[in-house]
Structure formats: structure tokens, C-alpha cells
Amino acid sequence: MDKLRLFCIPYAGGTAAVFYKWKTLLDERIELIPIELSGKGSRSHEPLYNTIEEAVDDIYAKIKEQISNGSYVLFGHSLGALLAYALTVKIRDENVNMPEHLFFSGLGSPFVKRKNKNKTAGLNDKDFIRSVIKLGGTPAGFFDEPDLCKIFLPLLRNDFRLAMTDFAGQKPIPFNCNISILLGKNETISHKAAKAWEDCTTKLFKLHYFKGGHFFINEDLEELIKIINNDILVSNEEMNN
Template sequence: MKKIKLFCIPYAGGSAAIYNKWKSHLSPSIELNAIELAGRGSRIQEGLYQNISEAVEDIFKFISKDIQQAPYAIFGHSMGAMLSYKLVQKIRDAGYVEPVHIFLSGRGAPGIKRDDKKKYHLMNEEEFKEAIMKLGGTPPEFFEHPELMQLFLPLLKNDFKLSESDDIHADLKPFDQNLTVFLGKDEDLTAEQCDSWKKHTNKLCNIHYFNGGHFFLHDEPKQITKIINHVLLDRIYE
């Protein structure tokens, strides 16, 4: 049976475990490789990333051997989408085998300036907690346990700092892969941020909208993986 690897990068504060529920929905021909970022899950003892380049280099080292041996695709949600975008740039610049497809979820296209965009990492602790609760994705009862907060908040705030440090003036260098973009209908994104993903590929860009806000990822595992299956199985047998 032909196989294709799918590397999945989590959102801010998320661990590799957020993709566990996908395993029962993905085709047997797709090998799920959820990437554990430093400072969480099995890597909880490791120091947090100081900048985007450090995070991208870490992910690149993690997958560099595998991407030379089998066809693969990359998926990232929110901060993970930004890291995926920069990771593929690094792979291309390093002359490695590039992914057959790129999935970008829960994030607007880079290069679009918004003066009204919230800067979560600049908020004080109380503002930050309130904003995170409104954003969703973190169970409300989590904030009732000081010991968990003490461990999780520094990680989460550092992730937001990385996510919000994206260079809006970055040069446009379109990919030579098809892009599939997943977005929530109620996300805090402008039409320009959504549609501008089409500028980042020399090929096709398909945008899918889901009911809900930023964490539609947790509500639509069957529909998301159905699209991934369709896209990647076409690539395996073409």
C-alpha cells in the first residue's frame, strides 16, 4: 500500500495530542505525524522557543530525515499554520524534498496589516486570561486551578508572542504546491486576510469555511479529515 506522511503542527498552547482524534478518520494510506513542540507534552521539560526561527529550525530537524524518504504533506492550525508556512519556505531554501500539499488552518494570509488586531502577549495576566477564555479552546475550569495556570500561562503567552511576531512586510514568494485553507466562519479575519492566501501559491488554493470560530478544528474532525483524505489520496495515486 502506498503511504503518505502528514505532519501536523499544533496551535498556541497546544500539544501533539490535539490531533489524536484524527487517527480514526484518516485513511490507512495517510500516516499521521503530530509534531510535539518544545515545552509541552513529552517535551515539557525543554525550554520555550525564543523566536520563530528557533521554532522552525527545531521542527525542521525533527522531520528532515523523514521528508527525504516518502511523500508528505504539512498541516498547521493558527500558530501552527504560520510555522507551517515558514517551515515550507525553509525546506525549499534548503533544497530538500518539498511537500506534495500544504494545509493551512485558522489563520489569515501573511502580509496583511491590521491596526485593530489584538496583541495578546502584551496584555496583563487578567486581561490575557479573559481574552483566552473568550477565544475558546481552553476549558473554563482550567483557569480555576492555580497550579495548572502557573505551568500553562507562560507557555501560552510565549506562543502568542511568537505567533504575533510575524513579519507583515515579508517578501511574497509563492509556493509551487496546491494549498488547502480551513477557516471558521466566525473568526476575527477580514475578507482580504482570507482571500490573500491565493497569492501564496503558483497553483490552486481551495478555501473551506466551517461553522464556528477559531477552534472549529475541534468541532469538525470528520469533515476536515474527509477533505484531507480526498486531497492526499488523489496525490498518492496520480
Template sequence: MNKIKLFCFPYAGGSAMIYNKWEPFLDGSIILKPIELPGRGKRIKEKPMTSLDEIIEDILNTIESDIKVGEPYALFGHSMGGLIVHQLLEKIQTNKMPLPMHAFFSGKGVPHIERKKKNYHLMDDDTFKKEIMNLGGTPPNFFEYPELVDIFLPLLRNDFSIADTEIHTQKYEQRTINITAMFGKEEEFCEEKRNGWKNYTIGSCTLKYFKGGHFFIHDETKEIVKVINNELVTFAKA
């Protein structure tokens, strides 16, 4: 049986540890590889990076030895993690490295269609906190703990600065990889932002919808992993 490495990237302010709960539900042919970014999780003592280019270089340095000809792998990213997957694909192709067999974009619309920006990173602290709570994904009483806020808020603001300054271009490149785009049924994505992923591949492109809003990733673990298994296991058993 072929083994498939699944590299996973977190959302803004998130840690790669969110993916650890997938382990019991993943097919045995899939090797889970959550990628931690500086400033969180086991890399909490490292200074967060302030640009997407820096992040991509850091990730490539981390996973380069795992990307080899004849060894299949896939990429998964939620929200800012989806932006990372998109930019990482460009870098991998530029560097003439083997492309993944599959890319999963979760809670992320296509980058070539500009979205209405809120510029979270420019908000004052009170407004920023309120907007973050409205997005979901943060425990309701989180901001009652100043010691956590002091660590988390600057990191989150930094990540949103990266996401909010995303460069949009009307150009996009079709690749041979398969794509699955995942969305919460209550997410505010226009149809073009969702369906546009079909323009990024000459392979298959599937859209999947889950209960909830932007942070459906926390509550729909089994259903998300089921989709991943269905997409990757057929290849593994070939």
C-alpha cells in the same frame, strides 16, 4: 498504494496530542505525524523556545530524516501552527529539500497582509485570561486550577509573543504545492486575509469553511479529516 506523511503543528499553547483523535478517520494511506514543540506534551520538561527561528530549526531537526525525494508528505498547522507551516516551507525551500505535495493552513490568514494586533503577550494576567477565554479552545473552568495555570499561562504567553511579533512582508513566493485554507465561519478574518492564499501557489488553492469560531478544529474533526482525505487520497491511489 503510496503512503503520505502528514506533519501536524499545534496552535499557541497547544500540544500535538490534539491531532491524535484524527487517527480513526484518516485514510489508511495517510501516516499521521503530530509534531510536539518544547514545553508541552511529551516534551513538557523542555524549556519553550522564544523565537520562531528556533522553533523551525527544532522542527527541521525532528523531521529532516522523514523528508526524502520520492516520499510524499503534507503539512498541517492551526493558527500559530499555520505560521509555523509557512515559515517551515521557506526553510525547506532554502535548504533545497523536497517540498510537500500539500499545505493546510487552518485558522490562519496570509502573512503578507498585516492584521490588527492585540499584543496578547503584553496584557496583564487578568486581561490575558479573559481574552484567551474569549478566543475559545480553553475549558471554562481551566483557570480555577492554579497548578495548571502556573504551567500553562507562561507557555501560552510565550507562544503569543512569537505569534504577535510575526514579521509581515508584502512579498510572497508562489510554489508548485497545493494549498487548502480552513476557517471557522465565525472567525474575524477579512476577505483579503482568507483569499490571499491563492497568491502563494501556482497549484490549486481551496478555501473551506466550518461551523464555529477560531477553534473549530476541536468540534469539526470528522469534517476536517474528510477534507484532508479528499485532498491527499487521490494522489495516494494514483
């Protein structure tokens, strides 16, 4: 039996490697496929994206053959969730095989106007670093290394700039697949912004909260994968009945 593919898109500053530890926890019927974004990890020699559209076109080109046949799911956290949403729109527009399930993690609906839109990317280096550390997910002392900062700061600033993209004022055309929203209880995402994701589906909508803040995906991994396994297999069973 062919495995159901799970494509995972990382958060700002993250590489495909952030998902490697998921492999041993995922159900044996699910194949993990982490996506490496241009300018990161194994693709660090390639240029960074200028726009969300450019990123989506690149991801689409990389996975088009794999998603054209068979069952698959998309997962994205934070910037990755925004990319996963825009990627699904492109997949639908291209009339390609749609995902069975979508996981949008660590992000409120991009259709809800943010009261204090994240302007972190425009801060000076000191304030930018302070803001990033406050989010969590950065190893202690990482920004104390000048050589690492020189390489990593421009990359991270670019990711935060892309993450500022939203679709406030527009109306979503809902997808015909189940959606799960995954959020930390201590995130600064309003319940309104979380629930607004429901407008993006004509099918089942689930909202899951986890202990911790924005990087709950690293702090509560076993519970996270338990939910992902369950939601994916429920959707797969629906599709096959």
C-alpha cells in the same frame, strides 16, 4: 505501498495529543505524525522557543530525515499554520523534498497587515485569561486551578508572542504545491486575508469555511477530516500522473 505522511503542528498552548483523535478518521493511505513542540507535552522539560526561526529550525531537525524521501503533507492551525508556512520556506531554501500539499488553518495570510494586531501576550493575567477563554478551546474551569495557571500561563504567553510574527510588507515567493486554507465562519479573519494565501502558490488554491469560530477543528472534526482526506488524495493523484 508506502503511506503518505501528514505532519501536524499544534496551535498556541496545544500539544501533539490534540491530533490523536484524527487517526481513526484519516484515510488508511495517510499516516498521521503529530509534531511535539519544545516545552510542551512529552517535551515539557525542554526550553520554550525565543523566535519563530528557532522553532522552525527545531521542527526541521526533527523531521528532516522523514521528509527527505517519499510523499508528505504539512498541516498547522493558528500558530501552527504560521510555523508550517515558515517551515516550508526553510525546506525550499534547504533544497529538500517539498510537501505535496499544505494546509494553513485558523490563520489569515501573514503577508496581510492586521488592523488590530493581536497584543494579547502583553495583557495582565486577568485580561489575558479572559481573551484566551473568548477564543474557545480551553476546558471550563481550567484557569481556576492556581497550580495549572502557574505552569501554563508563561507557556501560553510565549506562544501568543510568537504568533504575533508576520511578514507584512514582504512579498511571498509562491510554493509549487497545492494549498488549502481552513477557517471558521465566525473567526475574525477578513476574506482579504484569507484569499491572500493564494499568492503563496503557483498551483491549486482552495478556501474552506467551517461552522464555528477559531476552534472549529475540534467542533467540526468529521467534516474537517473529510476535506483533508479529499484534498490530500487529489494532490497525491496529481503528483503520480
